Amino acid sequence: MRNWDPRLTLRHYHQVRHAGRFNASPPMVLAGGFLFLSLMGALLLWMPFSTHHQIEPITALFSAVSAVTLTGLSTVDITSTYTPVGQAILISLVQIGGLGFVTFSIVAALALGKRISLQHQALAQEAFNQTNVATVKQTAYAIIKITLMLELLGIALFTLWWSGSTDFLTALGRGIFHTISAFNNAGVSIEGTHLVGHVDNPAVILLTTALIILGGIGFSVLNDIRQKKAWKTLAPYSKIVLIGSAVMNLIGFVMIWLLEYDNPLTLGPLDAGGQALAAWLQNVTTRTAGFNSVDIASLEDSTTLLMMLYMFIGGGSLSLASGIKIGTFIVLMAAAYSYIFQRPQVVLLKRAVSADTVQKSLALLLVTATLIFSATLIMTMIEDAPFISILFEVVSAVSTTGLSRDLTPTLSWPSQFLVIVLMFIGRLGPLTLIYSLSIQHRGRVRYPETNFQIG
Amino acid sequence: MRNWDPRLTLRHYHQVRHAGRFNASPPMVLAGGFLFLSLMGALLLWMPFSTHHQIEPITALFSAVSAVTLTGLSTVDITSTYTPVGQAILISLVQIGGLGFVTFSIVAALALGKRISLQHQALAQEAFNQTNVATVKQTAYAIIKITLMLELLGIALFTLWWSGSTDFLTALGRGIFHTISAFNNAGVSIEGTHLVGHVDNPAVILLTTALIILGGIGFSVLNDIRQKKAWKTLAPYSKIVLIGSAVMNLIGFVMIWLLEYDNPLTLGPLDAGGQALAAWLQNVTTRTAGFNSVDIASLEDSTTLLMMLYMFIGGGSLSLASGIKIGTFIVLMAAAYSYIFQRPQVVLLKRAVSADTVQKSLALLLVTATLIFSATLIMTMIEDAPFISILFEVVSAVSTTGLSRDLTPTLSWPSQFLVIVLMFIGRLGPLTLIYSLSIQHRGRVRYPETNFQIG
Ligand SMILES: [K+]
Numbered sequence: 001m002r003n004w005d006p007r008l009t010l011r012h013y014h015q016v017r018h019a020g021r022f023n024a025s026p027p028m029v030l031a032g033g034f035l036f037l038s039l040m041g042a043l044l045l046w047m048p049f050s051t052h053h054q055i056e057p058i059t060a061l062f063s064a065v066s067a068v069t070l071t072g073l074s075t076v077d078i079t080s081t082y083t084p085v086g087q088a089i090l091i092s093l094v095q096i097g098g099l100g101f102v103t104f105s106i107v108a109a110l111a112l113g114k115r116i117s118l119q120h121q122a123l124a125q126e127a128f129n130q131t132n133v134a135t136v137k138q139t140a141y142a143i144i145k146i147t148l149m150l151e152l153l154g155i156a157l158f159t160l161w162w163s164g165s166t167d168f169l170t171a172l173g174r175g176i177f178h179t180i181s182a183f184n185n186a187g188v189s190i191e192g193t194h195l196v197g198h199v200d201n202p203a204v205i206l207l208t209t210a211l212i213i214l215g216g217i218g219f220s221v222l223n224d225i226r227q228k229k230a231w232k233t234l235a236p237y238s239k240i241v242l243i244g245s246a247v248m249n250l251i252g253f254v255m256i257w258l259l260e261y262d263n264p265l266t267l268g269p270l271d272a273g274g275q276a277l278a279a280w281l282q283n284v285t286t287r288t289a290g291f292n293s294v295d296i297a298s299l300e301d302s303t304t305l306l307m308m309l310y311m312f313i314g315g316g317s318l319s320l321a322s323g324i325k326i327g328t329f330i331v332l333m334a335a336a337y338s339y340i341f342q343r344p345q346v347v348l349l350k351r352a353v354s355a356d357t358v359q360k361s362l363a364l365l366l367v368t369a370t371l372i373f374s375a376t377l378i379m380t381m382i383e384d385a386p387f388i389s390i391l392f393e394v395v396s397a398v399s400t401t402g403l404s405r406d407l408t409p410t411l412s413w414p415s416q417f418l419v420i421v422l423m424f425i426g427r428l429g430p431l432t433l434i435y436s437l438s439i440q441h442r443g444r445v446r447y448p449e450t451n452f453q454i455g
Numbered sequence: 456m457r458n459w460d461p462r463l464t465l466r467h468y469h470q471v472r473h474a475g476r477f478n479a480s481p482p483m484v485l486a487g488g489f490l491f492l493s494l495m496g497a498l499l500l501w502m503p504f505s506t507h508h509q510i511e512p513i514t515a516l517f518s519a520v521s522a523v524t525l526t527g528l529s530t531v532d533i534t535s536t537y538t539p540v541g542q543a544i545l546i547s548l549v550q551i552g553g554l555g556f557v558t559f560s561i562v563a564a565l566a567l568g569k570r571i572s573l574q575h576q577a578l579a580q581e582a583f584n585q586t587n588v589a590t591v592k593q594t595a596y597a598i599i600k601i602t603l604m605l606e607l608l609g610i611a612l613f614t615l616w617w618s619g620s621t622d623f624l625t626a627l628g629r630g631i632f633h634t635i636s637a638f639n640n641a642g643v644s645i646e647g648t649h650l651v652g653h654v655d656n657p658a659v660i661l662l663t664t665a666l667i668i669l670g671g672i673g674f675s676v677l678n679d680i681r682q683k684k685a686w687k688t689l690a691p692y693s694k695i696v697l698i699g700s701a702v703m704n705l706i707g708f709v710m711i712w713l714l715e716y717d718n719p720l721t722l723g724p725l726d727a728g729g730q731a732l733a734a735w736l737q738n739v740t741t742r743t744a745g746f747n748s749v750d751i752a753s754l755e756d757s758t759t760l761l762m763m764l765y766m767f768i769g770g771g772s773l774s775l776a777s778g779i780k781i782g783t784f785i786v787l788m789a790a791a792y793s794y795i796f797q798r799p800q801v802v803l804l805k806r807a808v809s810a811d812t813v814q815k816s817l818a819l820l821l822v823t824a825t826l827i828f829s830a831t832l833i834m835t836m837i838e839d840a841p842f843i844s845i846l847f848e849v850v851s852a853v854s855t856t857g858l859s860r861d862l863t864p865t866l867s868w869p870s871q872f873l874v875i876v877l878m879f880i881g882r883l884g885p886l887t888l889i890y891s892l893s894i895q896h897r898g899r900v901r902y903p904e905t906n907f908q909i910g
């Protein structure tokens with residue numbers, strides 16, 4: 001499944017709009033839907049039945065947006081603030097926000113593909129490796145089915161595990177909450193599912209990371225694997241993302257272990273197996289699930305810097321993870337490489353990457369970097385906290401990771417509002433948001449080229 | 456004067472090498488020359504006649520590289536460490552490193568243009584707006600002449616100024632040292648020229664910033680202005696750089712003033728005029744001259760963040776400033792803008808920017824960012840200092856700015872060595888260095904395009 005290209009969509013939307021069929025572009029529908037879901041969620045969380053004690057409206061809004069955008073940052077302790085009803089609302093927002101985003105994207109792309117252009121239809125088909133639109137629709141439903149099956153499996157295993165130490169209903173509740181939170185890369189935890197208590201527990205850690213990886217790799221890759229089964233026949237994009245993820249996971253795991261093994265506040269007290277599990281969890285969860293089994297504020301600055309890069313890159317396209325996406329990062333690196341080594345094309349696994357894709361990656365990189373820079377600048381003016389904690393908080397919000405160096409609960413309300421905006425933009429994708437706001441200026445004039453000094 | 460494109464140069468070099476005329480590529484000659492100059496300088500600075508007391512070899516090397524690369528970082532206090540002879544050696548290294556780099560680049564480009572290709576020759580001519588190579592050579596000499604004239608003017612004015620408060624010879628020494636240091640964007644100071652003592656002195660501050668701006672805007676722009684005089688007839692590149700520099704200077708000046716006016720450790724104690732002068736100096740000198748008239752370590756984190764961006768961007772191409780260059784930054788922003796607003800070309804002032812230029816800008820951005828990330832990661836492992844100070848030090852070294860949050864004198868020797876390498880790469884230009892090391896792999900195979908998900 002190819003990531004729906006907002007540029008194509010917008011162009012088609014304008015064509016369709018003039019034909020009088022549509023009234024809003026998909027990015028606007030998506031943004032509107034997220035906003036509506038967040039406000040409804042905030043209202044519900046603000047109700048007396050959701051909380052143990054009265055909370056501020058901005059606290060409820062923060063929690064709702066954090067859940068809908070799959071971020072997991074929180075200004076309050078979830079277990080002591082929200083009742084079981086409130087917790088159920090929270091995890092429902094996660095599930096709707098997660099699967100809703102992905103299926104909406106698919107359906108919008110398919111609907112547009114069907115109604116409008118042969119070109120778009122062809123793209124959707126090629127991406128799905130299907131021969132007609134009817135089977136494409138089946139594939140979309142199959143994706144939802146896969147999701148529910150994986151989640152049911154996760155719930156069963158976690159419930160089984162936790163029923164060993166608590167009553168069945170509590171175990172089931174925790175199992176549902178934790179599985180949805182992990183598969184959707186949301187990183188929200190309630191009592192008993194806080195991973196700090198399970199730091200060296202292989203069952204919990206490995207099952208959690210498996211769910212995170214499956215949710216964060218992207219549905220096109222999952223679908224490709226489901227259909228083709230053999231490595232050799234996978235689409236080039238699927239192979240690139242699988243290789244890239246494996247390499248990043250290996251480097252992250254080794255680096256975090258090496259940087260933290262002698263840190264008495266993090267991995268230091270654990271035995272070798274426990275250290276490996278803790279390093280593995282922190283590596284996986286940084287792109288961009290946001291769980292933690294050690295104290296994030298106690299990590300070394302070097303580890304923190306590495307984690308900021310990992311949050312920035314994030315997971316696969318059309319997945320439940322955010323960030324600029326691993327495909328974007330690989331395209332950018334390949335473009336730089338091909339310029340330096342004077343290759344005539346940007347090539348990945350013997351397939352050329354189009355100039356348009358490179359340009360879109362560059363735009364996404366610069367828009368995201370500008371967003372992080374501006375937000376960090378504003379927050380350093382407002383908050384009196386170490387620079388690294390503020391930068392980490394902003395990157396975590398924009399990438400909807402949800403890790404924090406204990407800064408979130410102390411944020412002033414302007415900063416809370418800023419983080420809400422960042423989470424929202426981060427999950428919608430900076431480019432999608434800009435597209436939905438931008439007016440088309442398609443110039444007809446061609447300008448002559450001029451020499452331009454750079455570097 | 457168009458910036459010499461190392462890619463073209465390297466290609467031509469290979470052609471010429473096979474014809475048996477050249478033995479080394481211009482980037483290698485340049486890197487070799489810088490290395491030789493640095494080692495010779497270090498040896499001279501290490502001699503007893505250069506110092507008041509015995510110094511470590513790495514201290515001498517650090518000072519020499521810092522001077523040759525026009526950085527101005529120092530692990531020691533220059534006045535109390537180096538004798539007048541040592542100081543004369545230092546400022547000679549600055550002058551040779553500064554003008555040498557620029558003229559070598561010009562001569563190399565011209566020599567190659569003359570000997571090899573009509574295409575390159577045409578490029579050089581167009582950039583110089585000359586009709587034949589003979590007049591191009593004259594223009595190159597004219598640039599050197601302009602430089603020496605501007606420096607003589609600066610020396611005269613500064614000597615005049617300082618002779619009011621000290622004897623003539625001391626004033627002349629200071630005038631020469633400070634003028635060369637300012638025009639070459641080197642930022643090295645000796646007793647009496649430390650700008651902290653002149654923070655609200657209009658004569659010193661305005662003259663210094665004028666020299667910095669002239670040295671940092673780029674010789675092609677200076678030459679264009681000298682020849683055409685009228686704004687309307689300037690080359691598009693010259694206009695873009697002049698507008699971009701003016702906008703950056705205005706924003707930087709206002710932002711620093713606003714962020715620091717109530718900081719009791721920086722602008723707070725000054726009156727409005729003094730605050731304006733201090734904000735103006737700190738704004739101008741951050742791209743990438745590196746003087747300071749207030750305590751850098753006492754600046755707000757927000758100001759520090761803004762300054763890191765300014766150091767990263769730097770000055771004009773083919774100038775005495777470093778950074779990724781203002782032209783590169785503008786091309787990147789224009790490329791992102793044109794993708795978001797769906798323009799068919801990247802356009803600046805009704806002139807299209809070539810795809811090749813955009814790709815080179817992207818490569819330079821990513822290589823520089825990777826360099827900064829890696830160096831910061833290493834230094835956070837080695838040094839026990841606040842993250843923001845380490846990041847600032849690394850950005851300052853890579854951009855050869857030379858500002859420091861008091862970290863340089865406390866660096867361990869591995870970090871000192873790292874900073875030496877960063878200054879060296881930063882002045883040569885990360886791309887130039889990689890070109891000079893890279894082997895050509897010009898593929899003959901064209902690969903088919905594939906869809907690639909990003910974002
Ligand atoms: K998350």
Ligand SMILES: [K+]
Binds near residue numbers: 525527640642743856
């Ligand atoms: K400098």
